[in-house]
Amino acid sequence: MFKTIKKLFWFFKKRKKNYIIGVLVLQLANFIIIFPPIIIGKAIDSIAKGTITWNELMTYVGFMVVLFTSEYICNFTWSYNVFSNAIVIDFDLRNMIMKKILSMPRPFFEKFSSGDLMSRATSDVTTISDLLGYGTMAFSDGICYLSTVIIAMGVIISWKLTFFSILPLPFLVLFSNYLGNHIHNEYTKQQEAFSTMSDVALENINGLRVVRSYVLENQSIANFEKSITDVYKKSLRTEIIADIFWPSSKIFTSLSYAIAIWYGSSLIASGQITLGELISFNIYLGFLVWPMFSIGDFINIAQRASTSIERIYEVLEEKDDVTQENEVKLKEDVPCDLRFENYTFKYPTSSSNNLENIDLFIPEGNTLGIVGKTGSGKSTLIKQVLKEYEYGSGDVLLGNLSLKNIEVSSLMSKIGYVPQDSILFSKTIKENILIGKNDADDEGIEKAINLAGLTKDISNFSKGVNTLVGERGVSISGGQKQRISIARALLKEPDILILDDSLSAVDSKTQMNIIQNIRNIRKNKSTIIVSHRLSLVSHAQEIIVMNDGKIVERGNHENLMEQNGWYAAQYQTQQLKEDEQND
Known part of the structure; x- marks a missing residue:
């Protein structure tokens, strides 16, 4: 547990001033709390003897007022310094997670689902926040308060009475540690179930149109109820184990009270302590309930937090296999020729090559059309330009620079990319285009x-x-989404524009108008168009036909028609269908 918590030492170092002030003032408050029981004991002894005077009573009351006022000021000071750390770590960790997410390549998102990342960035961060706020207070207060009270009981009242009275308490600590290990295991299962529930919820929300169109509402509700029931059962089990501690602590502390009254009575009878001192001792013994509870509470929180730390650092320490050391930023005037040199690539989860022996040159200012049947490797080729995966054998170059050695942000500043599944943010049309x-x-x-x-x-x-x-x-059509995404890319005026089947939801007339507009404004800039509709790429200086990750045909439109291969057959078929529709 503590080995895992060591991963957060950077934060303790960053906030050491707040922790030092908070813990020191907390101990001052613990020291102050020693004196009220002494005053109460002396007052009771004076009353029992019948010697108390009005002035003496007012003196005791005055001391109590000063002590409790001082304790209030100390409590405010330490709580502000300690609990503010919980807010800061909450901010820092969520910021770190978001930066990590935004900088990672595609394989990262194949390993961590959206719901899982949301769970780690919310529930797990909150658990760590509890540890560094309340948990820090519970640990330092529990240990120091316990030590202070026990020393006060032994020095001021009786070491013998103190020794026998606290005998049951070590067994409570051992029992708490035993429960803590079980809490750690159960909380891990609980957080995994919570991640699954988040995934189910996000999938149903994002796929709402599909759910409704196939009348899957009842099935979706049943799936969500199943996942949330799993969360409920595992959360309940975790809480049951955690809640065993409080009634157990009462059993052990009740034994301490019983020993104190039994043995304390014999000490009074032998004249070793007074009645007032026994009452003071029992007040001190009552003070021990909180530190014993806080230590158990800390173990509970720390076990949960250690699980959350492991889950969060699994994300933060995930390696980026795409980013290389000593990557360079592109200069403004870098040539934007794209070149694939004998390039072969395989997805991390694939058993065979997904691209093989790709040799391709796209001069700056040219248009490349990429066509082929579904699953032929068109989008996979585009992903290499976007630096989404660790590169395979061979090379991909921009000008004379290998994409492996170019910073992703610098590379993407040169590229405008429009995918088929256009992503819009929950903003206005204007804000999305901007x-x-x-x-x-x-x-x-x-x-x-x-x-x-x-x-x-x-x-x-x-x-x-x-x-x-x-x-x-969600409130606009698929074609409108695609065109907003295209407008966004065109506003950027990139050196390389990539349209990855991004006109599939647009009617043929509008498609041709958009392509013509792009041709008119991008005569000196490179454009790559991936499409199943061959007429959209027929103007390109070069068109490649892909099949099973290989380039099987290449040339301009006229060359490919003369080759009388897949392209020619597909083009003629599409033209016949268009003619029939026009008729």
Whole structure:
């Protein structure tokens, strides 16, 4: 447990001033609390003897007021310094997790699901926050308060009475440690179940249209109830084990009280202590309940937090196999020729090559069309340009630089990428387009909208470009989502524009208009178009046909038609279908 918690020493070092002040003032408060029982004991002895005076009583009351006021000030000071750390670690860890998520390549997201990452960034961070706030207080207060009270009991009252009275308490500590190990195991299972539940919830929300179209509401509810029932059962089991401690602590502390009264009475009878001292002793004994509870509470929290630390650092320590040492930033004037040299690639989970012996050159300013049947490797080829996976054998170059040695952010500053599954944020149309270039003016936005064939669509919205698209663009059509994404990329004016089957939800006439607009404005810049509709790439200087990860045909439109291969047959078939539809 403590070995795992060591991973957070960087935070203790960062916030050492707050921890030192908080813990020292906490111990001062513990020292102050020693004196009220002494005063009460002396007052009781004076009353029992009948010697107490009004002035003496007021003196005792005055001391009590000063002590409790001082304790209040100390409690405020230490609680502010200690508990503020919980807020800071909450902020730091969530920020670290988000930075990690945003910097990681695609294999990372194949290992960690969205629901799992959400669970780690929320529930697990909160558990660690509890440890570094309340848990720190419980540990330091439990140990120091316990020591202070026991020393006070022994020095001020009786070492013999103290020794026999605290005999049951070590057994409570051992029992707490035993429970802590079980809590750690059960809490691990609970957090895993919580991650699964988050996954199920996110899948149902994101796939709401599919759920409704196939009338899967009841099945989805049943699946969610199953996952949340699993969370409930495992959470309940964890809490049952954790809640065993409090009634158990009462058994052990009750034994301490029984020993104190029994043995204390014999000490009074022998004249070794007074009645007031026995009452003071029992007040001190009552003080021991909190540190024993806090130590057990700390063990409980620490066991849960150690599980959460392991889960969070599993994310934070995940290696980025794509990023290389000594990567360089691209200069503004770097040539944007793209070249694949005898390149072969295999996905981490694949048993065979997904790209094989790819030799390809795309001069700056040219358009490349990539076609082929589903699963032929078109998008896989694009992912190499986007640096989403660790590179295979051979090389991929931009100008004379290998993409392996270029910083991802620098590379992506040169690229505008539009995937088939367009991702929009829960913002307005204008805000989504501005992601491409956040300092663009209204004229630039309007131009991008026009080039993407969105002008008429936006005019039909009551709020125009200020229309909210909803989460992931749920309130607009698939074609509108794709065109907003295209407008976003065009606003960026990238050196390399990649359209990865990003017009699939747009009608053929609008498709051709958008492609023509792109041709007109990008005569000196590179464009890569992946499409199942061959007429969209027929203007390209080079078209490649892919099959099973290999380039099986290449050339311009006229060359490929003359080869009379897959491209020619597919093009003729598509043209016949279009002619039939027009008729």
